[in-house]
Amino acid sequence: MVAPLAHVCAAGGSTVANAVSAALHFFAVAQCMMREPWPEQPKIMNESHFDIIVVGGGSAGSLIASRLAELGDVTVLLVEAGPDPPSESMVPAYKDILKSGPYTWNFTSSTDGNSSKALEGGVQHQPRSRMLGGRGSANEMVYTRGFPHDFHTWADIAGPTWDWNAVLPYFKKTQRLTDTTILKNPVLMAYHSVEGEMTVSGSKQTTKDVDTFLNAFNELGFPIVDDMTYPGRFGAGRFLHTIRDGRRDSTATAFISRAGFENRGKLFVLRNSVVTQILIDSNKTAYGVKVSREDESFIYYADFEVVLSAGVFNTPKLLMLSGIGPRNHLEEMGIDVVHEVPVGESLHDQAMVLIFLTADVDLCTLPKAEQHIEMIKYMYNQSGAFSSSDSMGLYMSTDKNSDVTAPDFAIYPVCTPKNFGFRNGCRSIINFQKHICDKLGAINEEKELLSFAVVKLNPVSKGNVKLASNDPKDNPSIYSGTFSDPRDYEGYPEAMRTVYSLVNTTVMKQIGARVVDYDLPDCNGLKVEDDNYFKCIAQNVGTSAWRAGGSVSMGAVLTPRLKVEGMQKLRVADASAMPATVRGNVEAPVIMIAERAFDYINEDMKAASYDFMVYARA
Structure with a gap:
């Protein structure tokens, strides 16, 4: 991984990073000219009618809105709180620069006094994007689905339509696989498709750091797998990514930008507009939304349905602001109760423990001249180091039963180049206490940092999402629930020892790898041999x-068809609908949920013999 030198194309203009010489100016300008053809901001009269209003233009909302517009007669309003993604979001190597700042909601968790003690104030940062494409415009672009066992659990909660065999076609529907290794393997290809809109690609290049990590894990006895999404075998391997021709691919680029202009007369993509309330009549039927834009308030009507895809934190917030949620909490916030349902009460997330190593030999640091060459290569034809993202990981099981079919831990290694300025991201993204960031930052000034995120994939702890106030401008109150159930500590000693054991492998000894001690006061005096x-x-x-989900989950708040139980014309399609965790990143499962939501909406319109109405829009 190559550290981004700076923003090459600034949002709203063309600037060249200070670190890049003037000779690169031409290439920077050329890159800026390659911006996505986002639709123009529509001019919509107050109290306009649409067939369907989709709230949130993230990974789910962009897909649903575009698919609905493709039906022909359906008029769709997609309301997104943020702007179009900036140009730098399209560069895979720049993935980390948008995890904080103006393109995020800057969510944080509430301190529980028990976990995350080494974080400043015990507060966890929860990066969620505020722009078209949502997290798909700022994540690592890693494509994983979870394992069949995850969806068997979903089916136990939400019904058989969410079992693995039922959801697999929806994963495949969106996918356009280009990985040559998998394309040549008929066993693996049974789980993939080449006909979807979103590109799912493999790594086109090997790198010293990834090769070293793979060899080290293999030396510890973990098998190397060709496809990390294959449900029949797990181990260490390179991930697939949603990268198309060296540029980030997302539902925003695949469905909104590249959809062409033939559906633009039916699809209205309204950005920089915040939905503050769902309009609900006395029969508990959603009929529109209230929107705040440029300090003005607007009302838009949905004649068939309102679809919430605002995300795991904002969807429950919007429901509760609209009077849908736990009675006691709504009354405490001074909100009239429209419908009592346990919104926000089933939040689940995966816990991440970071372990840092350092070494005497560089794995990923490039001399400045080579960095400039890599930048030129990317500007010229979107190739080279800037065209890729974090590439590999390990799935492992701490359960020694021979019939284990799914991992319970993942380990994700990342090499941070020497003198990368790690201290800044340590505070702004991870939120470690100052003394920890100072220690890690000082090491990084002289050496590379090899970070290993150890993630428990099947936690039992639960958290919740509540309102901080009844003001729509306030972020919700998030209790992540990390380690609230002590059973989630089980397995961590073995998984973390796996990382510690890496320094004893031949390949890691050759580079002089060693573990960085956090020097935590709570842990002083405990022996490394002790769990x-x-x-x-x-x-x-x-x-x-x-990887939070479940704040408006099926089985608790939603029906298996993603409708709010007890309500009419109101549906939810995003990570908040997940009834249980999936073992991996949530991006692909969210897109799968969106594909299902579209089918459900389409089926309901046909069953109702809905008569589409055409209204003046401008």
Whole structure:
């Protein structure tokens, strides 16, 4: 991985990073000219009618709105709180620069006094994007689906239509696989498709750091797998990514930008507009939304349905602001109760414990001249180091039963180049205490940092999402629930020892790898051989892996068809609908949920013999 030098194309203009010489100016300008053809901001009269209003233009909302517009007669309003993604979001190597700042909601968790003790104030950062494409415009672009066992659990809660065999076609529907290794393997190809809109690609290049990590894990006895999404075998391997021709691919680029202009007369993509309330009549039927834009208030009507795809934190917030949620909490916030349902009460997330190694030999640091060459290569034809993202990981099981079919832990290694300025991201993204960031930052000034995120994939802890106030401008109150159930510490000692064991492998000894001691006061005096040592580290540095779901889950709030139980014309399609965790990143499962939501909406329109109305829009 190559550290981004700076923003090459600034949002709203063309600037060249200070670190890049004037000779690169031409290439920077050329890159700026390659911006996505986002639709123009529509001019919509107050109290306009649409067939369907989709709230949230993230990974789910962009897909649903575009698919609905493709039906022909359906008029769709897609309301997104943020702007179009900036140009730098399209560069895979720049993935980390948008995890904080103006393109995010800047969500944080509430301190629980028990976990995340080594984080400043015990507060976890929860990066969620505020722009078209949502997290798909700022994540690592890793494509994973979870394992069949995850969806068997979903089916136990939400019904058989969410079992693995039922959801697999929806994963495949969106996918356009280009990985040559998998394309040549008929066993693996049974789980993939080449006909969808979103590109799912493999790595086109090997790198010293990824090769070293793979060899080290293999030396520890973990098999190397060709496809990390294959449900029949797990181990260490390179991930697939949603990268198309060296540029980020997302539902925003695949469905909104590249959809062409033939559906633009039916699809209205309204950006920089915040939905503050769902309009609901006395029969508990949603009929529109209230929107705030440029300090003005607008009302838009949905004649068939309102679809919430605002995300795991904003969807429950909007429901509760609209009077849908737990009675006691709504009354405490001074909100009239429209419908009592346990919104926000089933939040689940995966915990991440970071372990840092350093070494005497560089794995990923490039001399400045080579960095400039890599930038020129990317500007010229979107190739080279800037065209890729974090590439590999390990799935492992701490259960020694021979019939284990799914991992319970993942380990994700990342090489941070020497003198990368790690201290800044340590505070703004991870939120470690100052003394920890100072220590890690000082090491990074002289050496590379090899970080290993150890993630428990099947936690039992639960959290919740509540309103901080009844003001729509306030972010919700998030209790992540990390390690609230002590059973989630189980397995961490073995998984963390796996990382510690890497320094004893041949390939890691060759580079002089060693573990960086956090020097945590709570853990001083505990021996490395003791399980309590690793549990202590987990309790102190453990934080969210940013894979939250379930805040408006099926089986508790939603029907299996994603409708709010007891309400009419109101549906939810995003990570908040997940009834249980999936073992991996949530991006692909969210897109799968969106594909299902579209089918359900389409089926309901046909069953109702809905008469589409055409209204003046401008």
